[in-house]
Amino acid sequence: MRIFKTHVLLRLINSYIVDSPQPANISYLWNFGSLLGTCLVLQILTGIFLAMHYQPHVDFAFNSVEHIMRDVNSGWAVRYTHANVASFFFIFVYLHIARGLYYGSYKSPRILVWTIGVIIFILMIGTAFLGYVLPYGQMSLWGATVITNLLSAVPVFGPDLVELIWGGFSVSNATLNRFFSLHYLLPFLLAALAIGHLLALHTHGSNNPNGVGSNSDRYAMHPYFTFKDLVTLFFFFLVLSIIVFYYPNLLGHSDNYIPANPMQTPASIVPEWYLLPFYAILRSIPNKLLGVIAMFGSLLILLILPYVDLSRIRGNQFRPAMKLFFWFFVVNFVVLMWIGSQHPNSPYVEIGQVATTFYFVWFLLIVPILGLSENSLMDIATK
CATH class of the missing domain: 1.20.810.10 (Cytochrome Bc1 Complex; Chain C)
Structure with missing residues (x-):
């Protein structure tokens, strides 16, 4: 309809919902x-x-x-x-x-x-x-x-x-x-x-x-x-x-x-099920202040991903090692959710500490190191 392209407000809706070009x-x-x-x-x-x-x-x-x-x-x-x-x-x-x-x-x-x-x-x-x-x-x-x-x-x-x-x-x-x-x-x-x-x-x-x-x-x-x-x-x-x-x-x-x-x-x-992973991170650290910092850090760390992912390839579709570690991360997140629902007793505390460590290591070490490794291998392959 012509009005969708000429009206000042409908034209905006048209550009987002009707004519917006999306990858096939x-x-x-x-x-x-x-x-x-x-x-x-x-x-x-x-x-x-x-x-x-x-x-x-x-x-x-x-x-x-x-x-x-x-x-x-x-x-x-x-x-x-x-x-x-x-x-x-x-x-x-x-x-x-x-x-x-x-x-x-x-x-x-x-x-x-x-x-x-x-x-x-x-x-x-x-x-x-x-x-x-x-x-x-x-x-x-x-x-x-x-x-x-x-x-x-x-x-x-x-x-x-x-x-x-x-x-x-x-x-x-x-x-x-x-x-x-x-x-x-x-x-x-x-x-x-x-x-x-x-x-x-x-x-x-x-x-x-x-x-x-x-x-x-x-x-x-x-x-x-x-x-x-x-x-x-x-x-x-x-x-x-x-x-x-x-x-x-x-x-x-x-x-x-x-x-x-x-x-x-x-x-x-316990909080609702959808907050259990972050509750598990909070409880995994004995020091109260460090636990609070880790809990908020587990959310804010998502903001650094664009800067720590150094790979030239976008996404994991063609990155076998990163694909494997992505699924490790997903399983680890589910483990944190399960730990958050349990009483803070042994062995749940120890499992939570390992899962919390892996959560932060994935962002801070695994993502950048794999990216740099893949870039280096690509450079070697092209020489």
Whole structure:
């Protein structure tokens, strides 16, 4: 339609969704971006409806969630959708990052796209943690207490910083109010960053499985790739529907159905499953301050990847050694997730320490050394 190319706003939509040229050989692994956008929209919409009935007060928070579940028309569906889409959000973002790592999507000229993506990921983790506290069950209260207490490890200002966040001397009404306000506002910041992510991606276009420029072999976004996106979107809705209607608590923690009790500590305090790898890294280091630094470092280290990957080849498609170490990294990440769910006893502590060491070694030593080795071998082969 001509109006899509002439109207000042529709022309922008047309350039992103209709006529945007995409590499012909991108696979279904490139569909996670549209799935993540769908998850963000679902979370914002369901969150707005939940906020209409939720009360951020230590005496009423748990009961207000039960009120949503039992008394509000279809409130149970909205609440379960919100809780389960949060899990799918992280499943998709981990797969999205893994695809980026495997195919070298972080390398120039897409460094800005990668950087904004990492910032989105870190903000997602913060938003998810704040949301986990709001139902104010046992795991909410004690998870908030443990995680916010980590800031007390900061020299000099630590204890004051914790009190500032709590709004008192323990997790209390002020804490719940602050967490609710931030949890409501941060998704809109996430949406703004997601738009920035798309703008940066639009500048140079998507990477492709071969890792080479493919300007001569591109198709329009619509209808070729929009319909490809719809395949995974419908499959996602199918799986989400099955979980929401039949297994709504599959990905949650049963302790959060117990009202928060500051006088009774749960047997095991663990965050949601998608934060377990970073929790395992935190617990693997005996020193509290170093553990906190390692936990935040495990997220921020993603930002250095474009600078430590020195290989001339983009992606692991044609790099057998790096392909092997990539899968070692994936297995190591799953091991960290498992360790994070276990009690901090032997041998789990020792396994966690080995897995944590490998996590950082992969970024700081394996990636640059393999890149330099491959470059040297290529130089020898061409002589």
